[in-house]
Amino acid sequence: MPAQETASWQSWVFSQILSRTLRPLTRHVPVDRRTLPVARLVIERAALGSGRLPRGTVVEHVALGNCAAELVRAPGAGDHGRILVYFHGGGFVAGSARAWRPLVAALSARSGLPVLSVDYRLVPEHALADAVADGAGAYRWLLARGHGGDDIVLAGDSAGGGLAFLVALRLRAEGLPGPGRIAAFSPWVDFAASGQSHRFNRLHDPYLSAACVGAVTELCVAGREPELAELSPLYADLGGLPPVLLLVGEKELLRSDGELMARRLTEAAVPCELQVWPGQMHAFPLLRLLPESAAALGELARFATAPLP
Numbered sequence: 001m002p003a004q005e006t007a008s009w010q011s012w013v014f015s016q017i018l019s020r021t022l023r024p025l026t027r028h029v030p031v032d033r034r035t036l037p038v039a040r041l042v043i044e045r046a047a048l049g050s051g052r053l054p055r056g057t058v059v060e061h062v063a064l065g066n067c068a069a070e071l072v073r074a075p076g077a078g079d080h081g082r083i084l085v086y087f088h089g090g091g092f093v094a095g096s097a098r099a100w101r102p103l104v105a106a107l108s109a110r111s112g113l114p115v116l117s118v119d120y121r122l123v124p125e126h127a128l129a130d131a132v133a134d135g136a137g138a139y140r141w142l143l144a145r146g147h148g149g150d151d152i153v154l155a156g157d158s159a160g161g162g163l164a165f166l167v168a169l170r171l172r173a174e175g176l177p178g179p180g181r182i183a184a185f186s187p188w189v190d191f192a193a194s195g196q197s198h199r200f201n202r203l204h205d206p207y208l209s210a211a212c213v214g215a216v217t218e219l220c221v222a223g224r225e226p227e228l229a230e231l232s233p234l235y236a237d238l239g240g241l242p243p244v245l246l247l248v249g250e251k252e253l254l255r256s257d258g259e260l261m262a263r264r265l266t267e268a269a270v271p272c273e274l275q276v277w278p279g280q281m282h283a284f285p286l287l288r289l290l291p292e293s294a295a296a297l298g299e300l301a302r303f304a305t306a307p308l309p
Contacts (some may be wrong), residue, residue: 008291014250015281018206026207031093031215033124040094047099049090051288059101060100064141067134068119070097074109081286082151082180084108084115084304085138087167089158089283091188091216092123092131101288103157103297110294111301113153116142120163124219128231135167136174145183149177152306157283158254161246165233165261168241180308183245183300186254186283187261191217191232195256205253208282213253234261243271245303247296249280271309275299 031039053059056075061068073079084107088100097104097119104117120134135154142152152162161184171178193213202210220231229236234257244265248258255276262274277284277292285296 005051005278007277011279011290011292012260013204014287014290015279016279022207023205023209024070026209026212031219033219036093036124036219040090043090043094044096044099047095047286048102050286051106053102053105054108057105060103060172062116062141064118064134064137066130066137067121068097069138069141070101070104070117070119071100071114072108072117073114075106076302077108077114078112079114082113082153083114083142083147084111084153084155084307085135085142085179086115086117087120087135087154087156087160087163088117089156089160089186089286090122091213092128092159092163092220093216094122095160102288106268106288106294107155107297110297111294113301113304123306124222127222128220132166132170135163136170139167139171139180140176143176143296150180150308152179153181153183154179155183155300155304156187157185157286159188161185162189162233164177165189165236167181167242169233169236172240178240179242180243181242181304183247183303185247185285185300186249186252187246187258188254189232189234189261190257191220192228192235193217195254195260197255197257197259198253201251201253201255204291206251206281208253210253222223234264238268238270240263241265241268241270243273243309245273245275245300247275247277247285249282249284250276251280252282252308254282274304
């Protein structure tokens, strides 16, 4: 169950503002190679401005072969034992570890864990498979530093939430020890947009539009016809994955992605906790001014630090 049973007044006000300002842009301004630089800049600045880092936060820059990462430690975060690996959102076409640093630092502070935030390669300059390879490379880097698979929690928001599952599936295919847990905010796991919320929340999501999701999907597919399971973990064999926490917003376009994923995981005998947060939009934990953001980070921290079964 969500930590809050009703939406805050701050959430309602912010939803109204976004629906009148940002949503018309995502509906009518095409997302393509021409407009992508501007979209990236807007997303980068919005994420960077989402909050300040806790005083005393340490950010260590890490080279991971084909990409970089940031090892973020808020005050009190331990240097040994359990660790979070975080994949930022942005539809696989935008976002960065630097821009998501305020959220990642807040998550480190709430959980008391260090967080490795992966600056994976983006579409369309690179293939989505490169992002998966980068995520798996970050995981192998932690294994080489002495972390056991059970010590590692894969997490992310939106596209990053989907990437957490794709990375876990890649690790399984490579025969590596799997992560101890997976957690995702508003995961994008269904490139076919088959869920009902892609229809009934078209007019309710305050900023994410079907046109935007469709355009980003085209950039990710890049004219190919890949197997759905290659891009969408919803259609993969999910057996053997670790316990999962999914948080989605009631009003978001991708709500069904989380709900269908929870159903598929349950069918595969994977322990899964699904929380549908009343009145919330897509990836609401990123909006740090909302009370729901702090509460959602607390839920992920609770899940990430709970004793292993």
